[in-house]
Each structure stands twice: as C-alpha cells, then as structure tokens.
Amino acid sequence: MFQVYCHIHESPVLLSWSRVESMYNSDEGPVIDWHCWCGARGSLIAGVRSEPRRFEPVVMDPPAPPDPDDVATLSTTDDARPLAG
Numbered sequence: 724m725f726q727v728y729c730h731i732h733e734s735p736v737l738l739s740w741s742r743v744e745s746m747y748n749s750d751e752g753p754v755i756d757w758h759c760w761c762g763a764r765g766s767l768i769a770g771v772r773s774e775p776r777r778f779e780p781v782v783m784d785p786p787a788p789p790d791p792d793d794v795a796t797l798s799t800t801d802d803a804r805p806l807a808g
Contacts, residue, residue, distance in 0.1 A: 725755070728773040731763040 729736040736759055744756040744764070752769030756776065759765070764776045 725757075725767070727757055727759070727765060727767050729759045729761065729763050730765065730775045731759065731761050736760070 724737050724739055726735050726737050728734070738757055738759065742758050742760070744758050746753065746755050748754070749768070754769075755767040757765055757767060765773055766776055767773050
C-alpha cells in the first residue's frame with residue numbers, strides 16, 4: 724500500500740499496488756503513475772510529491788434506464804399498411 728494526494732478527493736488516499744499503472748525513472752527520481760479508486764490519475768514523484776497527470780479520463784455516470792411510462796409507443800394511422808407476408 725502507498726499514499727498519494729488525490730486531486731479529486733482533495734485529500735490523501737491509500738492505494739494498493741494494483742492501482743499502479745507504470746513505474747519509471749526521471750531526472751527527479753522514480754515515478755509511479757497511479758489510478759485512484761475514483762478514476763483520477765496522477766504521478767507520485769520520488770515518493771514525495773503527488774501530481775495530477777496531464778490528461779484526465781472523462782468520468783461519466785452511466786445513463787439512467789428509460790422510464791417505462793415515457794417510452795414512445797407506435798401509433799396506428801389510417802394510412803398504415805400491413806406488412807406483406
């Protein structure tokens with residue numbers, strides 16, 4: 724487990740190693756790219772500083788299921804023709 728500062732939670736968050744997306748070396752030291760439980764992504768630099776990554780995923784709520792009372796129904800008109808069959 725390791726702690727990062729999540730910019731969406733606006734607080735420290737404890738993450739498991741399953742939340743690590745990549746690790747690499749930079750001029751400032753080792754960098755861990757992490758993915759928070761809320762969907763935020765950031766980088767922990769040299770084990771000291773946590774920064775949001777430049778490109779954030781768009782986190783959207785799934786659309787609500789349609790209201791059964793609001794579903795359009797087919798209407799029959801005088802000019803409707805039956806299907807050939």
